[in-house]
Amino acid sequence: MTAASQAAFSGTALCGLIKACLEAQGFEVKGEVCGTGVAGIRDVEPPIVVVAELKLWFDLNLFCKP
Helix, strand or coil: CCHHHHHHCCHHHHHHHHHHHHHHCCCEEEEEECCEEEEEEECCCCCEEEEECCCCCCCHHHHCCC
């Protein structure tokens, strides 16, 4: 991803899109919870929890973390 495209599509914009999608499905959503990008919970029985780490790109270093 080029610097220009990163500026045009920031991580904040990505977080907003994911948050809106989860809220439309009935989740209560918070950003930056315990080092994750987005965390959401839907109050049903049993509760449904979604935790997502948002990245604009990925490489093998993401999979090789200890």
